[in-house]
Amino acid sequence: MSSHVPPQPPTTNTPTLVHGIGVSPGRVAAPAVLMPPPVPEPPSGRRLAPGADHVAAAARIEEASRRVRTALDAAADRAQGDAADVLHATAAIASDPTLVADATQRVHDESLVPERAVWEAAAEVATQFEALGGVFAERVRDIADVRDRLVAELTGRPAPGVPERSEPFVLVAPDLAPAIVATLDTTAVLGIATAEGGPTAHTAILARSRGIPAVVAAHGLEPLVTEGVLVLLDGGAGTVVVHPDPAAVEAARASASQVRTFDGDGRTADGHRVELLANIGAPGDAAQAAAAGAQGVGLFRTEFVYLDRDEAPTPDEQVADYRAVLAAFPGRKVVIRTLDAGADKPLPFLAGAPEANPALGVRGLRTAVAHPEVLDAQLRAIAAAAAAESADVWVMAPMVSTVDEAQEFVERCARHGLSTAGVMVEVPSAALLADRVLAHAAFASIGTNDLTQYTMAADRLLGSVAGLSDAWQPAVLRLVAETCRGGAQQGRPVGVCGEAAAVPALAVVLVGLGVSSLSMTPRALADVAAVLASTTLDECRRLAALALAASSARDARETVRAALPVLAELGL
């Protein structure tokens, strides 16, 4: 026998590891299902061949409409609540006689191929719906959805949207729109892996808040994955294993069946208290956060009161909304962030001149320079809500970048009788001058999403720079450390309310850096609490030092994870 064995190519079932960025923890093993590519527009003017059977071509549209309707109705029967209603309504559009008749006419009159006829007919119907306005105009998106389904049916492509399968699966896609993640059926889709996307993009934030394990920026995954292939996705480690070995699959399935709860008392293994708070985006979230054990609210994003309107909300509207949140946390801390408009959240009544770089423009507290009356009205409403409820109300401003801004904001709050006024640290300048900022502000809350964006000069919404948009970046951690140093010097508490707080391994590092509260989506509370409860403060500090000493985000993450075996034990 020869002693020289040439290297063997991997067999098709060799486990293959792909690295990405874990944005929502949890380990799941399931077959992969690929998100179908968007349906392309059929070329304009494509016509039937001379002498083709127009009647038969038109009949294909009828048949496609029937099939699409049947498929949508079947999906609606399997779905529940709002999703079922939406699917039934879309099914009705699919068999709408106007759309089918218009398309059929175009086959007869213009000899268009059926898919092009459907495309043009749908455009016509959409224009009519838009002109009617109101609820009709709101259906324009549904018409485009039906159009794509009909064209897919007519051209032999897979139906657009999240595929339907009889067994739960891991959804693999180049990228996913937030609207898709918001409406995913979590009993069908056990995990998400995307090639693009960043950890602070809305898609990732939604995956985390919906408790769907997710890995983004998994470049190189798609060529390895074919429909139905078994994958093991680890949303904590940020990895996907294609063809995992059976023992790993077994372990993942066992850990997925553990249900953790949070008892409302965040501390490390040696009893060092860390407040575990909730991030809230609308009054309706408050009760759910309280039920999840949140010790209070660390970030109440108030933008929802202002979005989708042409003028500022009235004082009464604001007071009612703020009171609804405060009422869910009697006697507890609730940190209300003042309006963070601008950049990706433009408001018509605050809009100034168009900006080439809105993330660097008039956003957050900066809008108060031109519109101090909007901030004053909000502070007045917060003060009124605070007076009517028993919650301990703290107020903070977004996007503070100078000591003067901090001082002016605190003084303005004081004029409204709001005595606990702080700042968000989201801009490197505020982190670097935290000692001076905190000479005025009562507390700081680090917004790691924006702090990462501005430290790394990487748009948080842009998938192509997702590798940079990572709060594990040692430069970001150094700014967190600097903010904590400023806080300690002034005797002021420093918390974190960016997405980093919801990542258990990173939460441990943040505590080690000196953060005293962590605010996150309520779903993450139990996982973060469990990992903290099994780590001493000294260990947190040691891990923080390791992360700070790393030379890349990946090094920092992997070093800390390797030193925290409890993560694997808990399936995180």
Ligand SMILES: C=C(OP(=O)(O)O)C(=O)O
């Ligand atoms: C919490 C933050 O604010 P937002 O995500 O609302 O910008 C942040 O930037 O980390």
Ligand SMILES: [Mg+2]
């Ligand atoms: Mg922010």
